[in-house]
Amino acid sequence: MQALLSASDAIDRVLGKIARLFGWLFIVLVVVICWDVLTRKLGFQIPGFGSTPIQELEWHLHGLLFLPWLGYAYIRNVHVRIDVFTGHKTPRQQAKLEIFGILVFAIPYCLVASYFSFWFAEVSFLQNESSDAPNGLRFRWIMKGCLFLGLVLLDIAVASVLFRKLVMIFGPPDLAARASSPAASH
Numbered sequence: 001m002q003a004l005l006s007a008s009d010a011i012d013r014v015l016g017k018i019a020r021l022f023g024w025l026f027i028v029l030v031v032v033i034c035w036d037v038l039t040r041k042l043g044f045q046i047p048g049f050g051s052t053p054i055q056e057l058e059w060h061l062h063g064l065l066f067l068p069w070l071g072y073a074y075i076r077n078v079h080v081r082i083d084v085f086t087g088h089k090t091p092r093q094q095a096k097l098e099i100f101g102i103l104v105f106a107i108p109y110c111l112v113a114s115y116f117s118f119w120f121a122e123v124s125f126l127q128n129e130s131s132d133a134p135n136g137l138r139f140r141w142i143m144k145g146c147l148f149l150g151l152v153l154l155d156i157a158v159a160s161v162l163f164r165k166l167v168m169i170f171g172p173p174d175l176a177a178r179a180s181s182p183a184a185s186h
Contacts, residue, residue: 001171004163005179011160012075015153019072022064029061056137063143067150071157091180095165102162110155117148 036054039045073079086094123129124141131137167179 001167001175005167005171005175008160008163008167008179011156011163015072015075015157015160018153019069022068025061025064029058029065032057032061052131052133052135053137056131056133060137060143064146067146068153070150071153071155074154074157075160092169095168095180099162099165099169102158102165106158107162110151110158114148114151114155117144117151121145121148 032054036051036058039054040051045051086097089097121141121144124144128138129140129144131140164179168176171179
């Protein structure tokens with residue numbers, strides 16, 4: 001049980017570092033949006049790099065901000081939940097429901113989504129896919145590869161939460177208490 005909790009702690013640390021690293025892209029996104037707004041208002045464009053590539057860069061950056069945070073949001077328990085069924089249950093009952101949900105829903109979904117997102121990115125790479133717009137961004141496979149990365153990070157986060165919940169249910173009291181504490185998922 002200690003090994004499961006240690007693995008979960010290590011996964012959580014890595015996901016936190018990745019989330020913080022990609023979080024810096026928020027500053028880049030703000031600069032790009034401000035640049036887009038200013039150039040539209042002033043009518044100034046860099047030759048060969050007009051409004052279309054800037055707008056595409058904005059949605060790429062949005063994706064790069066969102067996708068690597070999927071797993072981190074899950075381990076921090078800040079994802080959307082419907083607590084109608086779990087709000088009145090004990091933490092132990094909630095953990096059992098979480099394990100059920102992970103095994104029946106999360107793992108199958110994550111595996112299928114990761115599998116198809118890999119092929120989605122690979123086909124894009126092999127075709128050297130670019131924007132449909134004539135002056136749009138090239139290398140669309142990078143963004144599609146980030147979709148795969150985000151889903152892999154979510155897969156890893158699901159494993160971390162599963163490990164933590166298993167320790168909470170089946171582990172000795174000291175480890176179960178550490179696995180269930182809010183500070184455990186950092």
